[in-house]
């Protein structure tokens with residue numbers, strides 16, 4: 834086993850857990866489309882090497898789904914709808930702006 838320091842600025846986890854209607858899950862709201870939108874946004878911004886966007890299994894907030902969490906910043910978006918993407922993009926922009934400020938750029 835190897836252990837290294839993660840060099841990414843952020844990791845965005847989008848719950849795409851699908852319980853196939855047996856119980857509420859984020860996939861009931863087509864949460865996979867959020868991943869597509871955010872991945873494209875990160876790519877368009879040229880941040881793909883700095884921010885990873887991943888599907889996640891259950892994040893433990895099923896009743897408030899769909900859920901998106903940004904680590905290590907502890908930002909949790911719940912009850913996300915497609916029309917909320919701009920707000921999430923703005924939060925990502927702020928993270929990257931703060932990173933640049935902290936680096937003195």
Ligand code: FES
Nearest residue numbers: 848859891892895
């Ligand atoms: S199914 Fe998405 S948080 Fe549990």
